[in-house]
Amino acid sequence: MKTEPGPGSAPIVEPVSTPYVRIEGVSKNYGSVLAVNDVSLDIKKGEIFCLLGASGCGKTTLLRMLAGFETPTSGRLWIDGVDVTSLPPYERPVNMMFQSYALFPHLSVESNVAFGLQQDRLPSAEIRERVAAMLQMVELTGYEKRKPHQLSGGQRQRVALARALVKRPKLLLLDEPLGALDRKLRERTQFELVNIQERLGVTFVIVTHDQEEAMTLATRIGVMNAGEILQVGEPTQVYEYPNSRYVADFIGSVNLFEGRLIEDEPGHVRIACEDFENVVYVDHGISAAPDAKVTVALRPEKILLSRQRPADLDNARPGENRVSGVVEEIAYLGEVSRYRIRLSSGRLINVSQPNLYRHADRIAWEERVWMAWDSSAPVVLAQ
Amino acid sequence: MRDQVKAWRLGRRLILGIPYAWLIVFFLVPLLIVFGISFSTPKLSMPPIEPLLSYGADQVMQVRLYASNYTFIIGDSLYLAAFANSVKVALISTLLTLLIGYPMAYGIARTSAQWRNILFLLVILPFFTSFLLRVYAWIGLLSRNGPINAILLKMGVIHAPLALLQTDFAVYLGMVYSYLPFMILPLYSAIEKLDPSLLEAAADLGCRPIKAFFRVTLPLTSEGILAGCLLVFIPAVGEYVIPALLGGPGTLMIGRVLWDEFFNNRDWPLASGVAVLTLMLLVGFVVVLQRVQSEKVVSE
Amino acid sequence: MNKRLSPFVLTMLVLGFAFLYVPILMMVIYSFNASRLVTVWDSVHSPTLKWYAELFENSDILDAARLSFRIAAVNATGATILGTLAAFCLVRFGKFRGRALFIALTTAPMVLPEVITGLSMLLLFVALEQVIGWPAGRGALTITIAHMTFCMAYVTVVVQARLSTFDRSLEEAALDLGARPMKVFFLITLPIIAPSVVSGWLLAFILSWDDLVITSFVSGPGSTTLPQLIFSKVRLGVSPDINALATLLVLTVTLVVVGVGLSLQRRERRLSLEAQAAGEPL
Numbered sequence: 001m002k003t004e005p006g007p008g009s010a011p012i013v014e015p016v017s018t019p020y021v022r023i024e025g026v027s028k029n030y031g032s033v034l035a036v037n038d039v040s041l042d043i044k045k046g047e048i049f050c051l052l053g054a055s056g057c058g059k060t061t062l063l064r065m066l067a068g069f070e071t072p073t074s075g076r077l078w079i080d081g082v083d084v085t086s087l088p089p090y091e092r093p094v095n096m097m098f099q100s101y102a103l104f105p106h107l108s109v110e111s112n113v114a115f116g117l118q119q120d121r122l123p124s125a126e127i128r129e130r131v132a133a134m135l136q137m138v139e140l141t142g143y144e145k146r147k148p149h150q151l152s153g154g155q156r157q158r159v160a161l162a163r164a165l166v167k168r169p170k171l172l173l174l175d176e177p178l179g180a181l182d183r184k185l186r187e188r189t190q191f192e193l194v195n196i197q198e199r200l201g202v203t204f205v206i207v208t209h210d211q212e213e214a215m216t217l218a219t220r221i222g223v224m225n226a227g228e229i230l231q232v233g234e235p236t237q238v239y240e241y242p243n244s245r246y247v248a249d250f251i252g253s254v255n256l257f258e259g260r261l262i263e264d265e266p267g268h269v270r271i272a273c274e275d276f277e278n279v280v281y282v283d284h285g286i287s288a289a290p291d292a293k294v295t296v297a298l299r300p301e302k303i304l305l306s307r308q309r310p311a312d313l314d315n316a317r318p319g320e321n322r323v324s325g326v327v328e329e330i331a332y333l334g335e336v337s338r339y340r341i342r343l344s345s346g347r348l349i350n351v352s353q354p355n356l357y358r359h360a361d362r363i364a365w366e367e368r369v370w371m372a373w374d375s376s377a378p379v380v381l382a383q
Numbered sequence: 384m385r386d387q388v389k390a391w392r393l394g395r396r397l398i399l400g401i402p403y404a405w406l407i408v409f410f411l412v413p414l415l416i417v418f419g420i421s422f423s424t425p426k427l428s429m430p431p432i433e434p435l436l437s438y439g440a441d442q443v444m445q446v447r448l449y450a451s452n453y454t455f456i457i458g459d460s461l462y463l464a465a466f467a468n469s470v471k472v473a474l475i476s477t478l479l480t481l482l483i484g485y486p487m488a489y490g491i492a493r494t495s496a497q498w499r500n501i502l503f504l505l506v507i508l509p510f511f512t513s514f515l516l517r518v519y520a521w522i523g524l525l526s527r528n529g530p531i532n533a534i535l536l537k538m539g540v541i542h543a544p545l546a547l548l549q550t551d552f553a554v555y556l557g558m559v560y561s562y563l564p565f566m567i568l569p570l571y572s573a574i575e576k577l578d579p580s581l582l583e584a585a586a587d588l589g590c591r592p593i594k595a596f597f598r599v600t601l602p603l604t605s606e607g608i609l610a611g612c613l614l615v616f617i618p619a620v621g622e623y624v625i626p627a628l629l630g631g632p633g634t635l636m637i638g639r640v641l642w643d644e645f646f647n648n649r650d651w652p653l654a655s656g657v658a659v660l661t662l663m664l665l666v667g668f669v670v671v672l673q674r675v676q677s678e679k680v681v682s683e
Numbered sequence: 684m685n686k687r688l689s690p691f692v693l694t695m696l697v698l699g700f701a702f703l704y705v706p707i708l709m710m711v712i713y714s715f716n717a718s719r720l721v722t723v724w725d726s727v728h729s730p731t732l733k734w735y736a737e738l739f740e741n742s743d744i745l746d747a748a749r750l751s752f753r754i755a756a757v758n759a760t761g762a763t764i765l766g767t768l769a770a771f772c773l774v775r776f777g778k779f780r781g782r783a784l785f786i787a788l789t790t791a792p793m794v795l796p797e798v799i800t801g802l803s804m805l806l807l808f809v810a811l812e813q814v815i816g817w818p819a820g821r822g823a824l825t826i827t828i829a830h831m832t833f834c835m836a837y838v839t840v841v842v843q844a845r846l847s848t849f850d851r852s853l854e855e856a857a858l859d860l861g862a863r864p865m866k867v868f869f870l871i872t873l874p875i876i877a878p879s880v881v882s883g884w885l886l887a888f889i890l891s892w893d894d895l896v897i898t899s900f901v902s903g904p905g906s907t908t909l910p911q912l913i914f915s916k917v918r919l920g921v922s923p924d925i926n927a928l929a930t931l932l933v934l935t936v937t938l939v940v941v942g943v944g945l946s947l948q949r950r951e952r953r954l955s956l957e958a959q960a961a962g963e964p965l
Contacts, residue, residue: 069855089858102856106874115870116860167860391864399785402769402835406788413803416810483702486695487947490688502696502945509703511940513893513912515910515917517927521705523713523921530709536746563703564873592689615792621796623896628917638798638896645802645900655806658799 007159019078020045020203021066027074029063035061037227038075048197048204050214053224054250059207062224063173066205067096082168090119090366095169099176101160103148107161109135110144116167134166137196138275142257161193165200165304174206215239223247245381248297255349257296264290268315269380271296275345276323281316283375285317288382295381300352302377305363310372321377324370325349327363337362341369390669393528414662421655422448431649462657465635466664470624472551472621476558480566480615481608483559488570488607489600492577497550503571510564518557518628525629547632557625562618573607574600609676619664637661647677707933714926720902734927744912744928751892751909754823758830759850759888766838766883773839774846792833793840799901806827808901821903829901830891837890845879848871885943889936 019042028036036058040185043049051059064070066077066357068089084092095116103112113134117127135141157177164172177193179185182290194217197204208214209367214221216326222232223246231243242248245256250367259280263270271280271294278294288294304310312318328348332355340352363369416577419435426433435446456462491502509517524531525547531543547553585595601608623638630636637657645654684932687694708709714735717728769789772779792800808818818824857867857887865899873880895910916922 067855067859069858089855090863092863094859096856096859098852098856100850101850102850102852104853104857104871115862117855119861119866163856163860388691394864395776398768399772399779402765403774403785403788404782405835407784409804409807409828410792413807414799416806417799417803418884422694430813433757459928460712467687467792483695483699484693487699490692490696493688493692500948502700503738504941505703508937508940508945509707511936512707512933513890513910513929513936515893515895515913516710516925516932517894519917519921519925521930522917523926525707526921560702560706563699602906614719617794619797624914625755638722638796641798641802642896651806654802657830662799665796669794 013016019043020047020080021205022076022078022258023062023066024078026062026065026072026077028058028065028070028073031045034227036065036072039227039229041222041229041232043203043205045203046201048194048206048217048219050093050206050208050221051224052208052211052217052251053212054223055209057224058227059224060175060210060296063096063175063205063207066171067094067173068092093170094170094173095154095164095167096173097160097164100181101148101156103156103159103163105148108144108153109140109146111147112148112159113163116163119166122298128165130329134162136356137199138162138254152316153181154189157181157189161196165196165202168200169202171203171205174204176208176210177206179208179210184369186213193217196373210325215251223250225250240379242297242379242381244296245295248379249383253300253350255298255300257347258295259296261286261288261290261294264288270320270377271378271380275349276345276348277344278319278322280378281313281320281375282380283315283377284383286380293381296326296371297379297381298377300338301336301354302373303349304372305353306370307352307367309370313375316375321375322372324372325367327365327367327369330363330365339363339369392670396443417655417658419441420652421452421659422603423652424449424451425650425652430651432651445468449652450651453660455572455653456656456660461635462640465637465640466660468635469620469637469644470664472554472558473616474617476555476562476615477566479555479559480562481612484566484570484611485608487547489519489574491576505566506567506571514561515624517561518625521553521557521560521629522548525556535599548629549634551630551634553629554634556624557629558619558622561625563617564613565618569607569610569614570604571607573604573610577603601645612668613672617669620665625629690821708950710926711930714923714930716923716926719923722783734923735931738924738927738931741924743907744909744924745910747907747909750906752822754827754830754886755892758827758834758883759890761827761831762817762887762891763835766835766887767842767880769835769839770842770846773843775850776882789836789839792836795802797896798900799896800833801829804832804897805900821898821901822906825901825903826906826908828899829860829897831889833897834890837886838880840874841883842879849876881915881943882947885939886898894950 007181019040021043023041023043026036026039027034039058039062051062053059054263057212061070065072066079066090068084068087076083077094078084084094104115108114110131113131114127117130122130123248124216131144132141135144137382138161140155140158140162143151143155148159151159157180161177169175178189190364204217205373206214206217218235220232220234221238223238225246231238233241233248238247239251242251248254249256257273257280259271261269262272264285266285269282269286271282273296275282276285282296309324310322313321323343325343326338328342329340331338334355336352336354339353341351342348349371363372397467423435424433425431433447433449435448459614486487487506491499491506494502523529525531527544527546527548529547531547532541534631535541536544579597582592582595585599586592621638622636625643626636626639627642630639641654641657641661644650644657702794713724715730715732716724717731717733718725769785773786773789776782804825805821808821809815812819818828823833849872853871858864862870893910894908895914898908898911899914902908912929913925916925
């Protein structure tokens, strides 16, 4: 494997298809608690892979096993063709950016970044050169002599990044890299992080509980719950085609309806839901037994709100994918407004609408409104 | 890889082994020796102990244990009085220290940050100053023609100098004086940790300051109180220097009895017996206290 | 909570600190008293420095002070190494076999009455001499060993308190950057916990410098420490040169403790600020 390009040369490394990091049936238990349960995962070279899940789902344990701070109870870990399962952290070609940044408080910025290179006993001239180049890349030239406490939160984050990258690791692990930053800084840093990754071509594995962060950064996302990986895919995939109620609910918000499959054709299906008078029409086939119980997932932003009953869909029967209700709550958020609408079945449904016009005659409380959605919008999940 | 795991295990064992071995050889074994020798009897030799193990005329190893030290200590009212007096002096001293130390600790914890640091330093400073010299300071103050008697005489409170030195009063004074910092430190850290908004909440709910103190502050600092009392009581029971310098010949305390048996009477086995009984007394005390404490935790 | 103290608390503070400091102050004042009768103020010839002059001509006191200093310094260094190791084991090694006994052994020397510690140490040294011929006789060596044993317990407590609040991700970061465990300890852990190690050393030094009871049991002829000398003099009554000696000692200790205390406080404040800064952003 050729060495990673240094800063300056900036080839964009396309993800190649051979797995670069291979996690093979890895489990970790602490006593009787199963933190990670038989996880297998391939990560490609040059990817930004996000492990996404609620706290306690095992994502951090998985990351710490990649770093070498924990040893798997069973299973194996491979990085670039080398079995690293029982290598100690100081012998792995992996570096980590800690959630707390873990900058050494008694060392200057320069010494913090140089620390890893000094451990490799590189000539001091080379160390100086590489540290300077790295600090330049993260735009911290001029801050060499400062101590960590003399830096702002964003600057500290960049020192931590520089310190982890300067050893040119094959794999960079990032534990909630943006979690400690305020919102404005987070948005800016997200793009910087992606830029740096593209310039260096280092493979990133990021752990986060923030779905927005995962969606912005990741080339692929692995959604974790209770020690298991539920779904792996590109951001659009996990959002538009969630494979389970958990994933649909965890990423973004969603309305879930219980229903029964009443028509199952290769090109479309029809589902009867107790909450709607008319059936739900979906313009793609699913694999399920006829008459099977299914869940229909409908994202709030995919529902169109209007005062008049909207025209029927071209490809569906009259009344399908149309339902009316009474507005119960409105939250005006600026870019969008969120509505909670009571159906005649008594069920509340969440709808969000972009605020396209500044002075619109907005829908008000207690109004009766119509909701409509395209036949491609619903996701049908097996129960 | 395997070698590294092995090296790490070896390193761990070494790091743990050094202090562990030291404590076993120089702390645990000596206590066991004391226990053993307490079953011996004195002999005119160096060391002045009858060995427990000996070889009889037929070259058979014999173990001879004497219970005489214990029967002697328990039978002699002097030793029992010394034990009882030690506990009494230690208990009263602890109580007095608590009564003086609590308001002081409270005051230090509730002043401004600047004052707090200065006062805190003033509390630990005596702790670093020679214990012996601080006890010695009272000899001058309490003596027949010392400053205290001089002031009292001048004020006309008394007409003849009081015999203050070599009394129980002097011992209590010395104890409280010497151990006050030990009481204040844990109390201070307990009170400082107390969230002031709790008292504000109590006041907001209509609790007067005095009542709030007894219903909120005191219960929440009970752990500090316990720690402080233990830090004073335990060393006070075995105290030697204070009764030796400030107490009279009648001030019988266990530390002093042990010292005299050892240095003056050269009866090492008897001194060992006194040590074992003192140890049992203290261990029993701590065990009872722990049980009370854990019951309290359970009931809470 | 306002910063106003109630009159009662304020009174107790003033009286309490007066109680703590007046005796020491009196000792200092009387060290300048010309009268040999230490408790009577000779206003004609006082203040005088003659007791200080006498002190520095007294070779017994100077020898004892020198011996005490040597023992205290060696003891503090040894106890600091042992205590730091013990604290490290307690905080970092999790559950190991014999942990309960280890905890008991590291705390017991602090609560055991000194007469018992002293007696038991002496009996050990006597037994060792009989069995293996070492240590031959009693003196500075046996005193140092005895002091190290009870001082290491104090060091353990001080260092343990600091280690248990240590942010472990700092050590993990160093491991991650390729430093081996030993190196991590010396490059990262030790510099950060240094203030507590220094405090531990100082505490061990003072405890040893000040110890009378344990020393009396394990010392031999020819090895008289300063507290032993003071004790034998004081038993015979108050003597003015002891006042002078006490004044010098109090002065030294005050300067050292205040100096070290202030610099440690400053360093600790800065380090905790740094740690805070490195840990949680603003």
